[in-house]
Structures are given as C-alpha cells and as structure tokens.
Amino acid sequence: xxxxSHVSTRYGSIQALTDVSLEVEKGSVATLIGAxxxxxxxxxxxIMGLCQPHAGEILFEGRKLNxxxxxxxxxxxxxxxxxxxxxxxxxxxxxNLELGGYLQRDGKRLRLDIDHxxxxxxxxxxxxxxMAGTLSGGEQQMLAIGRALMAHPRLLLLDEPSLxxxxxxxxAIFDAxxxxxxxxxxxxxxxQNANLALKRSRKAYVLETGRIIMQGDSAxxxxxxxxxxxxxxx
Amino acid sequence: MKRIFFVLSTLSLLGLLQWxxxxxLLDGPxxxxxxxxxxxxxxxxxIVLAVSLNLTNGIAGQFSIGHAxxxxxxxxxxxxxxYYAGPAIRGLVGFLPLAGQDxxxxxxxxxxxxxxxxxxxxxxxxPSLRLRGDYxxxxxxxxxxxxxxxxxxxxxxxxxxxxxGIPKLSNFFWVxxxxxxxxxxxxxxxxxxxxxxxxxxxxxxxxAQAMGIDVTRHKVLAFVISSMFAGMAxxxxxxxxxxxxxxxxxxxxxFEIIIxxxxxxxxxxxxxxxxxxxxxxxxxxxRGFESYRMIIYSLALILIMIYRPQGILGQASVLxxxxxxxxxxxxxxxxxxxxxxxxDGGNGG
Amino acid sequence: MESFLQQLINGISLGSIYALVALGYTxxxxxxxLINFAHGDVYMLGAYFGxxxxxxxxxxxxxxxxxxxxxxxxxxxxxxxxxxxxxRFAYRPVRRASRLTMLIIAIGLxxxxxxxxxxxxxxxxxxxxxxxxxxxIKLGGLMLTNQQVIVLLTAVTLMIxxxxxxxxxxxxxxxxxxxxxxxxxxxxxxxxxxxxxxxFALGSALAAAxxxxxxxNIPGIDPLMGVMTGLKAFVAAVLGGIGNIFGAVxxxxxxxxxxxxxxxxxxSTYRDAIAFLILIVILLFKPAGLLGKxxxxxx
Numbered sequence: 001x002x003x004x005s006h007v008s009t010r011y012g013s014i015q016a017l018t019d020v021s022l023e024v025e026k027g028s029v030a031t032l033i034g035a036x037x038x039x040x041x042x043x044x045x046x047i048m049g050l051c052q053p054h055a056g057e058i059l060f061e062g063r064k065l066n067x068x069x070x071x072x073x074x075x076x077x078x079x080x081x082x083x084x085x086x087x088x089x090x091x092x093x094x095x096n097l098e099l100g101g102y103l104q105r106d107g108k109r110l111r112l113d114i115d116h117x118x119x120x121x122x123x124x125x126x127x128x129x130x131m132a133g134t135l136s137g138g139e140q141q142m143l144a145i146g147r148a149l150m151a152h153p154r155l156l157l158l159d160e161p162s163l164x165x166x167x168x169x170x171x172a173i174f175d176a177x178x179x180x181x182x183x184x185x186x187x188x189x190x191x192q193n194a195n196l197a198l199k200r201s202r203k204a205y206v207l208e209t210g211r212i213i214m215q216g217d218s219a220x221x222x223x224x225x226x227x228x229x230x231x232x233x234x
Numbered sequence: 235m236k237r238i239f240f241v242l243s244t245l246s247l248l249g250l251l252q253w254x255x256x257x258x259l260l261d262g263p264x265x266x267x268x269x270x271x272x273x274x275x276x277x278x279x280x281i282v283l284a285v286s287l288n289l290t291n292g293i294a295g296q297f298s299i300g301h302a303x304x305x306x307x308x309x310x311x312x313x314x315x316x317y318y319a320g321p322a323i324r325g326l327v328g329f330l331p332l333a334g335q336d337x338x339x340x341x342x343x344x345x346x347x348x349x350x351x352x353x354x355x356x357x358x359x360x361p362s363l364r365l366r367g368d369y370x371x372x373x374x375x376x377x378x379x380x381x382x383x384x385x386x387x388x389x390x391x392x393x394x395x396x397x398x399g400i401p402k403l404s405n406f407f408w409v410x411x412x413x414x415x416x417x418x419x420x421x422x423x424x425x426x427x428x429x430x431x432x433x434x435x436x437x438x439x440x441x442a443q444a445m446g447i448d449v450t451r452h453k454v455l456a457f458v459i460s461s462m463f464a465g466m467a468x469x470x471x472x473x474x475x476x477x478x479x480x481x482x483x484x485x486x487x488x489f490e491i492i493i494x495x496x497x498x499x500x501x502x503x504x505x506x507x508x509x510x511x512x513x514x515x516x517x518x519x520x521r522g523f524e525s526y527r528m529i530i531y532s533l534a535l536i537l538i539m540i541y542r543p544q545g546i547l548g549q550a551s552v553l554x555x556x557x558x559x560x561x562x563x564x565x566x567x568x569x570x571x572x573x574x575x576x577x578d579g580g581n582g583g
Numbered sequence: 584m585e586s587f588l589q590q591l592i593n594g595i596s597l598g599s600i601y602a603l604v605a606l607g608y609t610x611x612x613x614x615x616x617l618i619n620f621a622h623g624d625v626y627m628l629g630a631y632f633g634x635x636x637x638x639x640x641x642x643x644x645x646x647x648x649x650x651x652x653x654x655x656x657x658x659x660x661x662x663x664x665x666x667x668x669x670x671r672f673a674y675r676p677v678r679r680a681s682r683l684t685m686l687i688i689a690i691g692l693x694x695x696x697x698x699x700x701x702x703x704x705x706x707x708x709x710x711x712x713x714x715x716x717x718x719x720i721k722l723g724g725l726m727l728t729n730q731q732v733i734v735l736l737t738a739v740t741l742m743i744x745x746x747x748x749x750x751x752x753x754x755x756x757x758x759x760x761x762x763x764x765x766x767x768x769x770x771x772x773x774x775x776x777x778x779x780x781x782x783f784a785l786g787s788a789l790a791a792a793x794x795x796x797x798x799x800n801i802p803g804i805d806p807l808m809g810v811m812t813g814l815k816a817f818v819a820a821v822l823g824g825i826g827n828i829f830g831a832v833x834x835x836x837x838x839x840x841x842x843x844x845x846x847x848x849x850x851s852t853y854r855d856a857i858a859f860l861i862l863i864v865i866l867l868f869k870p871a872g873l874l875g876k877x878x879x880x881x882x
Contacts, residue, residue, distance in 0.1 A: 050766055069776075070769035079770070086767040088760050098598040099760050102753070151772060297683060299670050299690075361867045368618055371686065372821055373866050376859035379814070383856035394852075486815075489690050496687045525702050532695035540676045543684045 001026040001188050002047070002078075002155055007056030009039075009046045016042040017053070018210045024155070024203075027176075029187040031197040031218065033231060034207035040190040041083050043207070044157045048080045049073050060155065075103055079153035083160050086145040089133030093124055096132050096143055100150030110150075117146035120176055145176060156185045162193045174200055190197035194231035198222040206231070272577070273518055278409035279467050280510035284494040285416045285503055286463035291492065292501035293424060294456040295436025296363065298490050300374030301464050303381040308347035308465025309472040310391050313400045315343040318403060320431035340403040342391025344469050351465025352458050354381075356522065359457040363450060367532050378488055382480045397472075398478035404473035412470060416463045421503055423459070432456055436501075449508055493535050508547060588725055590839070590847045596731055596800065598839020599738035603793035605823070605831035607786025613762035613826040614782045615678075617685045621669060621692035622790060623813010625662050628696065629791025630711065630804040631704055632658035637712045639676075648733075651714040655795050659788035666787025670780050675881065683703030693813075700806030708805040711798035734796045741792055742832055745785070749828060758782060762826065811855065815842075818862045824875025833873060839862070 009017040016039045024030040034040050045051045048056055049070040058065040065073055088096050101110045118125035118192040121142040127135060129187055132143055141161055148156060158177065162170045174196065181187050191197035198204055198218045206214040206227065214221065221227050287301045320339050327338045362373040390395045423429050431452045434442040443449050472478050494513045498505030498506075514533075520527040538545065604626050611619045636654045644650050673692050677684050679688040698763060720727045749755035761778045769775055797812070798804050817840045823830025838858055846854045 048770065050769070069774075070766075071772050071774045074770055074772035082767060082770065086764050086770075088763045088767065090763055091756070091759060095756055098753075099756055099768075099771045099773075102757060147771070290713045295683075297686065362863075365866060365870050368612075368616070368682075368686075368825075369821075369866060369870055371618065371862060372817075375814070376818070376866075380856050380857045380863070383853065383859075387850070387852050486694075489694065492687065492690060500683070525698070528694060528698035529702065532691045532693075532698065535691035536673055536695065539680075539684050539688045539691065540673070543677070543680050 001061060002188065003057075003059040004043070004047070005057050005059075007043075007046060007053045007058060009042055009051055009053045009073065010119070011042060011051065016051075016210055017046065019056070020085075020207070020210070020212055021056075022205050022212060022215070024186060024188050026186055027158050028203060029189060029201040030203045030205070031189040031191060031201035032205045032207055033191055033194040034198050035231075036192060038207040039210040040207055041159055042210075044080055044082075044159050044188070044190055047073075048078065067082070074151065076150070077154040078157065079148035079151050079155070079158040081141075081144045081148045081159060081161065083163070084141045085137075087132040087135070087140050087143050087147070089131065091132055092129055093132055093135070093143055094128045097124075097150055100147030103151060104224050108218060113150050113152070117149055120149070121146050138165050141165060141169075141173055142176070145173070145180075149180065153185055156180060156187045158187065158189045160190060160192060162191060163194060170196065194227070195222075198227075198232075246329075262577075272515060275406065275409050277511050278406075278461030278473075279471050279513040280491070280494065280514050281413050281507050282409075282416045282463055282467040283491045284498070284506040284510040285413075285420055286460045286467070288495045288503065288506040289420050289423070289432075290352040290456050292437065292495055292499075292506070293420075293429070294432040294453060296376040296453055296457065297368075297370050297371045298457070298460070299485065299492060300358075300376070301491050302463035302483045302485060302487035303374070303378030303458075304351045304354060304461040305468040305471070305487065306378075306381050306385060306480070308351045308384055308468030309327055309478050309483070309545070310348040310397065310468070311465070312343035312347035312469030313397055313472040314391060315346045316340070316401055316540075317399060331484050336403050339401070340408065340473060343403075347358075347465040347469035348462050351468075352462040352563035354465075355458040356454065359454045359461075360450075361450055362458060363453040367462065375485055375488070378483075378485050379471035384482055385483075386480050392478070394480075395457075396477055398477045399474050400476045400478065402473060402476050404470040405580050409470050409474070412463075417436055417503060417507070419459065419463075426501070428452065458572065479483065493531065495545075496535060497538055497545055499547040502545070504546050505545050509545070586847075590843050592725070592727065592731065594840035594843035595836060596839070597787050597843055598819075598836035599735060600793045600797050600835075601740075601812070601816045601819045601839050602832045602835025603738055603741060603789045603796070604812060605819040605835045606742070606828065607790045608817050608820040609823070609825055609828060609831040610758075612820070614758065614765075614779050615674070615685070616682060617674065618689060618817065619783075619786075620686075620689040620813070621676050621696055621880050622786065623809035623811075623816065624693050624696035624700070625665055625669075625787045625809070626790040626794040626805060626812055626816075627700060627804070627809030628665055628793030629658050629662045629787075630798045630807075630808065631700070631709075631794075632661040632791065633795040633798060634709055634711055634804060637714055639807055641712060641714065647715045651733075651799075654714060655792060658795055660792045662787040662791035662794075663784040666785075667780055669787075670783040673697060674783075675776070675779075697806055706806060708803045711800070711802040711804050714799060721724065734800055737792065737796060741789060745789065746828065747786075751758035754778070754781065776847045815858045818858045822865050823873055824872030827872065827874045830872055830874035 004023075005021050007017055007020045008015070021031070022030075023204050042051065046053050047065065047174060049065065049068055053066060056166060060076060060078060088099065091099070094114070096109065097114050100222060101113050104113065113184045123139055124142055124146055127139060132140065145158070145161070161173050161177070163207070165173065177187060177189070178200065183221060189197055198221060201218045204216065204218040204221045206221070207210050214224070214227065222232070283301060283305060290296050316339050321344070323339050323342055324335045327335055330338065348426065358374065358377050362370055364468045365373065385391060386394055386550065423432070430445045431442065434445065434447055435449055435452055439449055490513065494509035495506045496509070498507070498509030517527055520530065604623065607622050607625070608619060611617055611622070633654050636657050637650070640653055641650055644653065645646035650844060669692060673688050674685060677688060701837070715730060718729045718733065720729060749758060757768065757773045757778050758781070759773050760771065760773060765775055768778070815838060816835065820831045821834070821836030822837060838861065841857050841861060842854055847855045
C-alpha cells in the first residue's frame, strides 16, 4: 500500500534520512521504532510532503507522492497524527473534528462521521464545546486521532501517540488504534516505546540515525537480542 | 584593553590617512565642483547611517525601523548646541584660530549628539529589546514618529518652520572621519567576541542564551552604538545643510536606510557601504525622471529580495572569514596543530 | 457635554475606519506572521477606485444609496484583486524565506504603490465626489449628518459579516486553523495557499471599504493618504493584540477616540503622536496587546 524506496531527506543542512526503504501492507499495522532524533518523524513528514526528500521515491497505492502538496496527499487518503498532537488549541473540540472532515462537503455525512468519532472516543463528546487547548494530554491525543479519522483515511500515520501519557491512557489509545485498524485502515506507527509498538504491530523497522538497520516481523524483532538490548531495556 | 588600543590605533591611522587625502582633494577637483562635493558628503552620511543600522539589523538581527529618529535626535541636539552655545564656546577657546574654534564647536556638538542619541537608544532599547522581531520593529517605528512630532512642537528648534541658521562647520574631512570611525568600530566589533555573540543572537536567541550570552545586554549594546553613530551622522548632516526640517526624518528615511543595507546585503559592512553609495548616487543619475526614481527603487528592492535575498554582496565575505576562523580555532583545540590566523583582538572574552 | 458627545461620535466614526483597516493587518499577520506594510496603500487604492468608479457610475441608478453601494462593492472587488496580486507575486515567492525578507518586501511594495500612485493619479489631492447628498439628523442636542450614520452602519455591518464568516463558515474555520498551525492545517487537506490568498483578498476589500468611507466624511484623497492611516490602523491592530479579530476592532475604536479627544481638547499637532504613544505604552506594559496571548515571542 505504501512503499518508500531509497528515500533520503535533508532537514536544513542536516541529513535526516538516508536511503530509507520500507513497505506497509494493506490492512496491517507496521511500526517504525528508534531513539529520539533517529529520523522517525522526518520519515512521516516526508510521506506527507511536509518536507521534501531529495532522493528516492514514495508510492501510495501505486501513485508517486513526491512533490505533491500536503493537502492533496491528505485528500488521497492518508492522515497523519502529528507528534505533539498539534490540535487547534484555540478552536473547540467540535470545530477540530469539523476541520478533520474539511474535505467532506456533505453536512449530513459530516455529522455521521463526528458521531462515529464520539463513539470511538466518548470522552470527546463530553468535551465537544470546550477549547481544545484546555483538554488533558490524553484527551488531546484522542482528539488528534479522532480528527484524523474524520477524513476516512485508508492509511493512518501516528507519530508517537504514547508520548507523555499515563499508562492507562496509552492503552486506551492503542485499543482505539486496534479498532481503527480492524475497521479497515492501514496503520503506520512511529514509537519510542518499542515494547508496546512491537506488541501491537505485525511488521517493524528499526531506524537509527536516519538509516533502517533492522526489519522483520514484530514478534521476531521483539526476541532479537540486539533490539532487546537497545530498545527494550532488558 | 588590547582591543581599545587596537581601535584607537586603527582610528587614528585612518583619520590621519583621511586627513591627508582630504587636504589634497579639497584643494583639488572637489572644491571646484560643489555639486559632486555635495553628493560625496551625502554619500558619506548615508554610509554612516547604513553601516550603523546594519549593526542592529544585519549583524545582531534585531529589526529596527526607527533609525531616522536617532538621526533626527542627533541632528537637532547638535544644531542646538552650536546655535545656542556656539558663541560661548568660541569665547572660551578664543585663543585658537578660527578653524580651531570651528572644530571645538563641532566637536562639542558631536559629543552632545552622541550622548543624546546613546541615551535615547538606551531608553528605547532597554524596554523594547526584550520584545522580539516584529514588535521591536513596531516600537522603533513608533519612536521615530514620536520624535518627529515632538520636534515639530518645539519652538526653540524651529518647529514646523524648520531650524535655520546652523553654522556650516561640517565638511568632507569630518564626514569621512566619521565614516572611518563607524567602519572601524563595527568591523572590530564584528571580529571580537561581541561580534560572535551578536551573530549567535541573530541566528538563534534561545541557543545564544543557553550558551551563556547575556542576550539583552548585547542587544542593547548593539542598539546604543548604532543609534549613537546615527546621531553623529545627524550632527554632521545639520552642520552641512545649515537647515533642518522634520520632513527629512520621517520613517521614509528609515525605510531608505533599510533599503541600503538590504540591497547591499544584510550583515555585511561592504554591502552597507555599497548600498549607501548606490542609493545616494543613483537618484542623482535619475534626476531627469524623478517620478520614476522611487518606482525603480522599490521595484529593484522587491526583485532583489525575491531573487537574491542576501543582497548584492551578501554576508559571504564576513561569514566566510568568521567561519574559517572558527574552524581554525576548533581544529586548534583538537590535537592537530594548525596555525591560527593572526590575532586581531578577536580572541578576547 | 454635547460637544463631548459630538466628539465621542466622531471618535467612534474614525475608530471604525481604523478598525476596518486594522482587520486586514491582523488577518494577514495571523496567517503569515507578516506585517504587511503595503496594506495602508491598499486603503488608498480603494479610495481612488471609488473616485474613478463614482465618476462613471454616479447617477446611473435611481437611488444615491444604490450608486454608493455599487461604487463600494466594485472598489472592494478591485482591491481584493490587488491583494491577490500582491500575495501571488511578491509574498508567495518568499514564503520560505526569513520573515525579515518578507518585511523588506512589504516595505518595497508600499513604496512602489505610493509612488506608482503619484505617477498615475497625480500627486495633488483629488476631491472625492459626494455620493450621497448631505442632510442633517438631530438627535437631542446632537447634530449628525446622514453620512456619519451611513459610515458607521456600513463599518459595523462589514465587521459583523466578517465575524460570521470567520467564526461560522467552513473556510473561516480553515483560516483560523491556518493561523494557528499551518502544517496541521495542511494535514487536514486545507489548501493553505488558497486560504492565504483569500485572507489577502478579504483584508484588502475591507481596507477599500475603509478608504471609501473615510472619503465620504473627508473628501480629499491623495496617493499618500494610506501612509498615516495605515500606520495608525497597524497600531490599532497591535493595541488590540495582533492576530486577534476583536482586538483589531477594539484597538481601532480606542485609537479613534483617543485621537479625536486629543485633537479636541489638547493640541491638534499631537494628534498623530498619540497613536504611537499609546503603542509604546502598550508594548512596554502588555506587549501582546489588550486581547492578545503569548507576549514575548517564544522559539
């Protein structure tokens, strides 16, 4: 469904990604793990066109994404839940969701979609009239994911959804991600919390200083001593 | 201490050189063509304005658009000194020949202008340099306009009629002495630890702070030095034109100075000089089609900013030198023995 | 007392014009973090569009008000197009450059429009035609002209419309999203270039309205009329908290009132200084403006 082949991206004068190749199968959950600053976010930003790779090719359902503006990539069916959530703090929860469904011009469907998000995250319904900036971190994460769902993405990119959240909240979020995946969306998950990410995914890639150094089935990688030592803290 | 000696020696050397050239030139062709002489003077004043503004805007990265305000403060302060206190000063130094008396009056006026504008810079700078980016631009713009309106309402300096009767004390020698002084000062600052701090602040204020640079102090320092030179330029301007009017000090003048440094290359001394000269000489060349002049200016400014935002000269020269020096120092700190470039007072602090 | 009320009305009238122009500054700043110095000159262009259009259109319809409305609408349209051109050809090419570059371009654009204006329209002031015959309305001891009332009503109507647009419409929501976080807005599928262009168009149209309304009250127009008004409107925007729509309106009203009061009870030569004095005071004590958030710029 999504293929990166030999992608390299610079961030200013810093080489953030070097020759990254990966593949996400339709219907699966794949994960990209690695330490802080390994280039995980840059990989997602490159897919969304928020930064431009200077080499390599990114294909989504056979279509090349390079050089396509971000908003058109979003319209093609990819949604990114950015790191740090980036909810529109000065807008209400409801308005945030409406913006998530920006491309849906049919008002009736928009209502239905919002109801669906409320069903996945009942907490958001309670908070719908509140400014997004006043939500707790976990609620903001729910809102960010809910907002992304509004566009009915076939591919959902998640950037560190567990960051800064209490363990209970993390599980709630990941359960929601499972559900979204079961409902048909393919998921690419970027995580520092490798333990969790490997448990919840089928295939995994390990990124280190901008390069893919290991890849394979998540279950296998979780048993790999090198991964255990470097990322699982065992 | 070493730096002060260095600045002083550079200054006196340049001054001496300038004086020699001047005496030769003044008796030569320049005297004969008052028109060219005037352009030369105005170019010199614009160079001082541009190079000094470049210290705040280009080197320290604090965008001020009120330079004309400081120019005005200096001009009116100095003019008041020589107009009201001039005879008294002459009386005090009556033992000197006339040229000496002139110089004494001018020097006192210059000192008063420098003091007043440095003070004004401090007053405006301390509170407003805590703000950043656009806000500083706004405050300085507001300051410039307030100064103008205040002057317009002070009858002792002519108010709306303008200030006339200022003695003609300034000439090629003084103007270019100041040019030399401003270039030497800014150039030396740039090569000193202060210069590196300024550039660090411009590039990333948070990082600069984290590195232990007292950001506000450095910003205020740059701002005060910059205003002081603008004030001294004002002094020489008034004592050359013998007449001042607030219309010469609107924010359009501030914009003009910004254009000079933007065209020449923000952050580059050579660029500021080039920009100032260009913007003084070009209008004269276009005098025939006055109405198109500003259109061409502004269009050129926009196009340069779009296609060559680093200006004609850019920062390359300055930064390259700095970069080379830093690289040399870095490798010198490592085990590889590298001969560092000749010490130039840049190793302090 | 009556003269005070009279001054109050004059102040609100002037303030509402500042507010209209300030809205454009604040909206553009909101989406691009750019002080569009050329905005005051768009206001001037609006007045000139109005001038030429009223020569063509005046008396074409049976009602003076309809004439005026038509002139107003077409001038707003004309300025909206100017705003679009400015954005497309001067600002968009440097969107990725430093904000300083954009600021210098704004200064260049402003000088360009002013000087081209002097060349095309002539440097001498022109007399703006009377679109609506003046009549007087007595309100208690107060003497109002119908023009003052029309100016005020129009300004208020436009501001209400803008408010509805920004807070109720889908595009308005997108505009707020862009001004809060451009990248996140892109991720929602919002074409940010389009929204930015639209912001310029809207702001310019409001400035045009301001230019015409001011010319109805004070009929002399000249190519440099946008300089001072532009600066003051900008001060109004900062006073209210730049980037904040309500702030712009509030700032405009305060400034208009302050100016009229200073001119009425103090010295009229200080009239122009009061705006900047207020500006400096507000920046020193509440840099984010009256309604703004997040004062001293963060990273």
